[in-house]
Amino acid sequence: MAGMAAEGKIYSFDEVAQHNLPKDCWLIMNGKVYDVTAFMDDHPGGDEVLLAATGKDATSDFDDIGHSNSAKEMVDKYYLGEIDVSSIPVKLKYVPPQKSSYNPDKSTDFIIKILQFLVPLLILTLAFAVRHYTKSE
Numbered sequence: 281m282a283g284m285a286a287e288g289k290i291y292s293f294d295e296v297a298q299h300n301l302p303k304d305c306w307l308i309m310n311g312k313v314y315d316v317t318a319f320m321d322d323h324p325g326g327d328e329v330l331l332a333a334t335g336k337d338a339t340s341d342f343d344d345i346g347h348s349n350s351a352k353e354m355v356d357k358y359y360l361g362e363i364d365v366s367s368i369p370v371k372l373k374y375v376p377p378q379k380s381s382y383n384p385d386k387s388t389d390f391i392i393k394i395l396q397f398l399v400p401l402l403i404l405t406l407a408f409a410v411r412h413y414t415k416s417e
């Protein structure tokens with residue numbers, strides 16, 4: 281909800297990250313801080329995933345599960361305040377090593393392997409067939 285921004289206190293990342301226990305668990309999602317301590321035992325996904333989502337920006341953790349709309353609405357119940365976004369450690373995005381543009385897929389690879397085996401066999405069979413028919417004359 282747009283009107284809710286800056287409603288609560290602003291917390292630093294380090295302060296929020298200290299609340300990482302089953303009886304004291306804070307989460308950071310979408311720039312906001314949530315105290316989910318009261319929700320630990322009731323979370324359908326279990327308390328362990330909530331604990332594992334402490335000490336970091338858990339926005340993508342929450343989104344990746346595909347939480348229902350009612351789950352998204354529940355989040356507001358645990359709103360505590362805002363996070364000082366500049367205090368969140370920068371997480372470098374993983375950049376895959378540059379590969380050459382030639383990147384045959386596995387199925388092409390597999391067909392080539394089969395052909396390497398089948399073609400000589402085909403030639404051999406053909407050779408025997410030719411010999412058989414020419415000899416019988």
Ligand code: HEM
Binds near residue numbers: 355
């Ligand atoms: C305030 C924060 C959260 C609330 C209110 C919440 C609420 C819910 C609710 C209501 C469900 C039941 C399914 C649904 O309605 O979508 C659920 C499932 C689940 N949640 Fe959360 N959740 C929160 C945070 C998180 C976080 C940070 C994670 C970390 C990965 C997480 C992981 C899961 C998983 C794995 C399930 C699936 C359980 C299953 O279907 O087996 N949740 N959550």
